Amino acid sequence: MSRLLDVLGEFDRAAGPSGMETRVMNVVRKQGIAGGGDGADDVAETEATLGALARNDRAAASASLEDRIYMATRAILVHHANQLHEEREAVPSYRFGSTLMRCAAGLLLGGSVIWGYLAINPGESLKVKSAPTVATIADQSLEQRLDQQLDDLGNVFALAMVGSESETVGTGSLGTETDALEDWFQFDFVQGSDSL
Amino acid sequence: MTDLRIGTPGSPPPAPPQDLPQILQAAGEGDERAWRQIIDLYARRIYALAKSRLGASRHDLAEEITQSVFVTVASKLGKSNEGPIGYTEQGRFESWLFRVAMNRIRDEVRRARRQAEPTDPASLNSAAPVDGVESERDLPENLLALRKAMEQLSDADREVVELRHHAGLSFKQIADLLSEPLGTLLARHHRALKKLKDMMSGTAEPTSQGATP
Numbered sequence: 001m002s003r004l005l006d007v008l009g010e011f012d013r014a015a016g017p018s019g020m021e022t023r024v025m026n027v028v029r030k031q032g033i034a035g036g037g038d039g040a041d042d043v044a045e046t047e048a049t050l051g052a053l054a055r056n057d058r059a060a061a062s063a064s065l066e067d068r069i070y071m072a073t074r075a076i077l078v079h080h081a082n083q084l085h086e087e088r089e090a091v092p093s094y095r096f097g098s099t100l101m102r103c104a105a106g107l108l109l110g111g112s113v114i115w116g117y118l119a120i121n122p123g124e125s126l127k128v129k130s131a132p133t134v135a136t137i138a139d140q141s142l143e144q145r146l147d148q149q150l151d152d153l154g155n156v157f158a159l160a161m162v163g164s165e166s167e168t169v170g171t172g173s174l175g176t177e178t179d180a181l182e183d184w185f186q187f188d189f190v191q192g193s194d195s196l
Numbered sequence: 197m198t199d200l201r202i203g204t205p206g207s208p209p210p211a212p213p214q215d216l217p218q219i220l221q222a223a224g225e226g227d228e229r230a231w232r233q234i235i236d237l238y239a240r241r242i243y244a245l246a247k248s249r250l251g252a253s254r255h256d257l258a259e260e261i262t263q264s265v266f267v268t269v270a271s272k273l274g275k276s277n278e279g280p281i282g283y284t285e286q287g288r289f290e291s292w293l294f295r296v297a298m299n300r301i302r303d304e305v306r307r308a309r310r311q312a313e314p315t316d317p318a319s320l321n322s323a324a325p326v327d328g329v330e331s332e333r334d335l336p337e338n339l340l341a342l343r344k345a346m347e348q349l350s351d352a353d354r355e356v357v358e359l360r361h362h363a364g365l366s367f368k369q370i371a372d373l374l375s376e377p378l379g380t381l382l383a384r385h386h387r388a389l390k391k392l393k394d395m396m397s398g399t400a401e402p403t404s405q406g407a408t409p
Contacts (some may be wrong), residue, residue: 043389057244081226
């Protein structure tokens with residue numbers, strides 16, 4: 001039985017994939033547990049060569065590289081830094097000035113709006129009252145005729161009053177006054193119908 | 197002030213100084229010494245990144261890109277107190293700086309691919325600038341082989357490798373820069389190194405350049 005188990009063990013060990021040991025060693029080395037390695041499939045040598053190539057490349061730059069970069073860029077840095085300082089220093093006066101400017105602009109704008117409104121819609125105090133336009137409904141000639149007729153009517157009443165006072169005088173004069181009254185009525189009927 | 201340049205081969209990129217936020221703030225306020233310190237810290241790392249990505253023959257272009265990155269950074273730092281317009285320090289300066297650099301480098305790579313598509317491979321070889329070739333002449337053989345192998349990597353793999361080794365960023369910073377999970381980047385980096393190793397040893401077929409992983 002034990003012999004059979006040994007054979008099975010040997011068979012299982014042989015069934016492991018090729019390169020398994022190397023992969024396990026790489027994983028262990030990455031974890032920092034082991035420091036050694038056989039170097040056959042290891043990348044440490046390549047890594048070291050890469051490090052050497054990188055150092056060589058860094059050293060291959062011109063000796064004056066840093067100086068040239070410094071000379072080319074210091075002006076830019078100083079320029080931006082000065083701009084920043086100027087902006088910082090200018091902040092209080094800038095804000096004060098801008099507030100004043102905003103107030104002035106607001107006043108100007110408000111005044112313009114009010115002036116424009118009043119120009120279009122003037123207020124009561126500014127309105128010039130114009131005389132009311134009354135339609136001319138009366139005719140000048142009609143007015144004159146009405147006055148004349150009123151005068152004539154007044155004359156009739158006056159004559160009537162005079163007649164009542166002169167009854168004692170005689171009937172002759174009374175006849176004369178009656179004729180005059182007839183004339184007036186005749187005139188009034190003719191003229192009055194025209195006027196109506 | 198100590199010299200922070202990384203000019204000597206063999207020296208790894210230094211860790212960012214503890215007082216980096218103070219240095220950045222001082223630079224933003226126009227402190228030229230602080231600004232010089234930032235240039236010394238990062239100029240060669242950006243240059244190496246650009247040179248590796250664009251090819252060793254584009255030495256001048258790599259320097260030009262490095263300078264343009266610092267012009268951008270200077271403009272943003274000078275406006276650092278203006279909110280979204282400028283840079284606001286949140287402990288991610290290096291990620292932001294190398295994102296600016298990567299964008300600039302990607303633009304240049306796209307432009308180069310658009311402009312130069314020679315039909316004859318012989319004309320491509322003859323058109324390579326001479327100064328770049330000369331600068332690579334002193335390179336050890338294994339480094340030359342590695343550079344050639346890197347050119348065969350896909351863009352995504354190559355970016356991770358270059359940001360890690362040439363720019364000297366941590367995986368966390370790279371994950372932040374590329375907006376990808378940390379585990380994905382670790383796996384990609386390991387896979388890329390494996391590919392490089394296989395290519396250098398001649399056991400792997402080179403992948404097509406620019407292919408997605």
